[in-house]
Amino acid sequence: MIPPKPAARPDRVSLRRYVQLFRDDILSAQPARLYRAWMAEFKTPFFRSYMINQPDLIATVLKERPDDFPKSDRISEGLRPLLGNSVFLTNGETWKRQRRIIDPAFEGGRLKDTFPAIRDAAEACIARLKTRTGTPVEIEAETSHAAADVIFRTLFSIPIEHEIAAEVFTRFRDYQRSSPILNIAAFIPLPRWLPRFHSRRTKSAARDIRQLITRLTDARQQDIAAGTAPDDLATKIMTTADPLTGDRFDTEEMVDQVAIFFLAGHETSASALAWALYLMATHPDWQQRVAEEARALDEDSDFSVLSKLRLSRDTFRETLRLYPPVPMMVRETTRSEHFRDRDLPKGAQVVISPWHLHRHERLWDNPDGFDPARWGTEKGRQCMRDAYVPFSAGARVCTGAGFAMVEGVLILSMILRHFKVTTVEAPPTPIAHLTVRSRDGIRLQLRPRD
Known part of the structure; x- marks a missing residue:
């Protein structure tokens, strides 16, 4: 079967209607022509926006000249109550300083150190799911729980x-x-001093989350001072000094970073895992192959087992192609640019949409189909180099990309090692808010495998 995909809007709608559609779901707010276009322009009375799908233009923005295309402040407006000045929202020297402190915690060797904790969370997820067999399970809620763990x-x-x-x-x-x-x-561009009209509920939830994270951060700072802190990611980040300035994160900066780790690491992983399980339920032949491969987990419990989970890796990679958790990335021009046959003014929005790029009809074979085997073909490998950006690319590639692939592959394999998953209702409808989720959840049925 063809995995579900939201219907596109009519090619022309009013700005008011577009804003209404965008606030409801940014995917169905876009016209179908974006799945074939190399570039498209969207005009408003306040700014111009250009979506680019041409691989060499994307490479220019993300890899070759990232400093000329910083993240747009427009998209960050809705996230500031929670994320403050986290590495996800900052630009320039502030962002570079933050990455110099954060990146060492996610280097390859550190992934081995986090593997036991990831596996413990996966085992806890299996134990919870064993109590849910035989009846429909809202799988997004379960993967959200596991990713937060x-x-x-x-x-x-x-x-x-x-x-x-x-x-x-x-x-x-x-x-x-x-x-x-x-x-x-x-x-609508607003001056910094003007209130941003966030709902009372949004501000209350963000304030509570930040207060709770502050408590964890303060407690860890005390443990570090006493020499009793565990060797985990928080300790590594909080004790790492910027190699250029010698500065470390203060409490408020650390709270900003923990908030984005939770948002990016929890929300995106939960989305991808839920869609991966849905795709397994609708493609039982692939599910059986991944489950058989996952028998390696019975004999090998350390980091090296990941090298034996190749089908699970390709399945998770294909899930990220079809349902990239972050559907759009927005950059801003710092000077006038000329892309294809258009002049982009300074301050224009440049949109890179993994959702459209990963399903582009002129780049991919069978773009809407589920085919993990594509990653073993020359065309698939080329598309992975040129047109596959679930974690962004270049200097601003997601710090936790390697972490996410370990987590996703391991938990997917462990779930399918223990359970057969089947669908129980009509296909879910993908929508995008913070990440790509299902409008009404994804309900699956789990049964013990053997």
Whole structure:
């Protein structure tokens, strides 16, 4: 079967209608021509926006000249109550300093150190799911729980059942439900001093989350001072000095970073895992192959087992192609540019949409189909180099990209090692708010495998 895809809007709509559609779902707000276009222009009374799908233009923006195309402040307007000045939102020297401090915690060798905590979270997920067999399960809720557990175990060495971790998880769900993908300032430039009109519920949830993270951060700072802190990601980041200035993150800066680790590491992983399980349920032949491969987990419990989970890796990679958790990335021109036959003015928005790029009809074979085997073909490998950006690319590639691939592959394999998954209702409808999720959830049925 062809995996579900939202219907596109009519090619021409009013600005008011476009804003309404965008606030409801940014995917169905776009016209179908974007799946074939190399570049498209969108004009408003306040700014111009250009979506680019041409691989060499994307390479220019993300890899060759990233400093000339910083992240746009427009999209960040809706996220500032929670994320402050995290590495996800900053630009220039501030961003470079933050990455110099954060990146060492996610280097290859450190992934081995986090593997036991990821596996513990996966085992806890299996134990929870064993109590849910035989009846429909809203799988997005389960993958959200598992991904949050991974974050807290690897970052602060505490499970999701910890009092503060559980409260952060609960309040984050409130934040998701109350925060639209776009604030009004994303469409209408507003001066910094003007209020951003965030809902009371959004501001309350963000404030509570940050207060809870502050408690964890303060406690860890005390443990570091006492020499009793565990060797986890939080300790590594908090004790790493900027090699150029010698500065470390203060408490507020660390809270900003933990907030984005939770948003990016939890929300995106939960989305990808849920869609991966849905695709396995609708493609039982692939599910059986991944489950057989996952028998390697019975004999090998350390980091090296990942080298034996190749089908799971390709399945998870294909899931990220069809359902990239972050559907659009927005950059801004710092000077006039000339792309294809258009002049882009200074301050124009440059949109790179993994959702459209990964399904582009002129780049991919069978772009809407589920085919993990494509990654073993020459065409698939070329597209992975030129037209596959689930974690962005270049200097601003996601710090946790390697971490996410370890987590996703391991948890997917472990779930399919223990359970057969089947669909129980009509196909879900993908929509995009903070990430690509299903409009009404994804319900699957799990049965013990053997």
